[in-house]
Amino acid sequence: QQQHSHVEEEEEEDDPISRFRNYLRINTAHPSPDYSSAVSYLLSQANSLGLQSRTFHFSLNNPILLLTWLGSDPSLPSILFNSHLDSVPAEPSKWTHPPFSAVKTQDGRIFARGAQDDKCIGMQYLEAIRNLKAKNFQPTRTLHLSYVPNEEVGGFEGMAKFAVSQEFKDLNLGFAMDEGQANPGEEFRVFYADRSPWELVIKAKGTPGHGSRMYDNSAMENLMKSVDIISRFRESQFDVVKSGRAANSEVISVNPVYLKSGIPSPTGFVMNMQPSEAEAGFDLRLPPTADPDLLKKRIAEEWAPAVRNMTYKILEKGPLRDYLGHPLLTLTNDSNPWWSVFEESIAAVGGKLSKPEILASTTDARYLRQLGIPVVGFSPMMNTPILLHDHNEFLKDTVYLNGIKVYESIFSTLSSFLKASQ
Numbered sequence: 001q002q003q004h005s006h007v008e009e010e011e012e013e014d015d016p017i018s019r020f021r022n023y024l025r026i027n028t029a030h031p032s033p034d035y036s037s038a039v040s041y042l043l044s045q046a047n048s049l050g051l052q053s054r055t056f057h058f059s060l061n062n063p064i065l066l067l068t069w070l071g072s073d074p075s076l077p078s079i080l081f082n083s084h085l086d087s088v089p090a091e092p093s094k095w096t097h098p099p100f101s102a103v104k105t106q107d108g109r110i111f112a113r114g115a116q117d118d119k120c121i122g123m124q125y126l127e128a129i130r131n132l133k134a135k136n137f138q139p140t141r142t143l144h145l146s147y148v149p150n151e152e153v154g155g156f157e158g159m160a161k162f163a164v165s166q167e168f169k170d171l172n173l174g175f176a177m178d179e180g181q182a183n184p185g186e187e188f189r190v191f192y193a194d195r196s197p198w199e200l201v202i203k204a205k206g207t208p209g210h211g212s213r214m215y216d217n218s219a220m221e222n223l224m225k226s227v228d229i230i231s232r233f234r235e236s237q238f239d240v241v242k243s244g245r246a247a248n249s250e251v252i253s254v255n256p257v258y259l260k261s262g263i264p265s266p267t268g269f270v271m272n273m274q275p276s277e278a279e280a281g282f283d284l285r286l287p288p289t290a291d292p293d294l295l296k297k298r299i300a301e302e303w304a305p306a307v308r309n310m311t312y313k314i315l316e317k318g319p320l321r322d323y324l325g326h327p328l329l330t331l332t333n334d335s336n337p338w339w340s341v342f343e344e345s346i347a348a349v350g351g352k353l354s355k356p357e358i359l360a361s362t363t364d365a366r367y368l369r370q371l372g373i374p375v376v377g378f379s380p381m382m383n384t385p386i387l388l389h390d391h392n393e394f395l396k397d398t399v400y401l402n403g404i405k406v407y408e409s410i411f412s413t414l415s416s417f418l419k420a421s422q
């Protein structure tokens with residue numbers, strides 16, 4: 001009985017850490033994310049802060065929540081802070097604590113799927129507004145917070161649809177921020193571009209035959225030649241990274257994700273038959289500087305040539321260029337006034353930024369950059385191991401709380417910044 005009341009007491013606490021942990025307890029992992037609970041929870045927070053709220057349904061079962069803190073001069077371009085509602089799945093048996101219980105250990109680590117990616121920033125945005133309101137801060141520019149579904153599977157039912165809507169256009173955005181990544185070191189990492197993902201499937205056909213026969217042009221041989229050629233390209237890119245000439249995210253990555261062939265039998269595969277078809281799947285990532293046409297030519301001529309009985313399919317998962325044909329990147333120099341003001345806001349709280357990077361993976365920021373909106377990827381996590389999509393994802397309470405201070409500075413500085421009128 002006593003223990004029971006103790007637990008209830010803990011759940012009813014209302015402080016930044018409990019509010020973060022409660023958000024983490026809502027299971028928004030794929031394949032069946034509970035978006036409605038997440039949206040109701042965020043709405044209750046927004047209401048307690050007196051923020052305006054709207055929920056959009058551009059796609060069935062994929063709600064988008066938009067919260068707005070109206071500036072004193074709503075005619076100025078506004079600022080958007082985005083986070084995604086969904087998470088990748090977790091395998092509970094491989095975690096030391098259940099992934100949706102948000103256990104906090106003695107040393108302050110909060111374990112949950114989404115702790116770093118990216119429920120931290122979603123709640124830190126709200127806490128920063130809470131603190132600024134308590135200080136009677138009034139923004140000049142309007143601030144928007146967006147909570148979007150479907151990011152982890154490409155954003156096609158989320159930000160991709162929102163970004164092309166009239167409702168989005170009406171926000172009149174001047175600048176946006178989206179998630180970044182943790183840093184084990186002392187500085188905050190910051191991202192000016194994402195790599196663009198392609199899915200590549202290559203298929204080989206060939207002569208079937210007895211498992212004992214040696215002959216040319218079997219499907220397996222044709223596929224394995226391609227796998228070998230692709231591996232060599234991968235090595236050449238990886239060598240550039242290993243020799244320190246480029247960062248991981250600055251080269252084209254190509255990683256095999258599946259191999260499929262064989263003739264199934266009740267116990268596995270028929271072992272004395274050479275199959276007539278074989279295929280392989282690859283995850284490709286292109287940095288903004290990569291030449292997509294050159295890569296397509298390489299795929300057609302070397303990786304899956306028709307002369308070797310190969311066919312292929314490339315699925316481009318999102319844009320590579322903006323509507324003016326420019327690569328999707330945000331300038332991080334003085335020519336971008338938003339960047340300078342962002343830098344100032346970090347310095348104002350004693351934060352240090354590491355050299356701006358390209359993100360190795362992909363976020364919804366690409367849909368905003370496609371529109372020509374400058375977007376900075378940033379999650380204020382220093383002294384933190386990179387655990388996104390990993391087992392035992394956690395964030396330390398002190399790091400989380402410090403991040404709230406960082407966003408207070410970002411919000412107040414950016415929303416008062418008047419020079420940029422674009």
Ligand SMILES: CSCC[C@H](NC=O)C(=O)O
Nearest residue numbers: 152153154197317361362
């Ligand atoms: C095909 S777009 C997928 C987007 C996904 N984002 C986060 O991990 C990623 O794989 O980078």
Ligand SMILES: [Zn+2]
Nearest residue numbers: 084117118179
């Ligand atoms: Zn993410």
Ligand SMILES: [Zn+2]
Nearest residue numbers: 088117152388
């Ligand atoms: Zn992710």
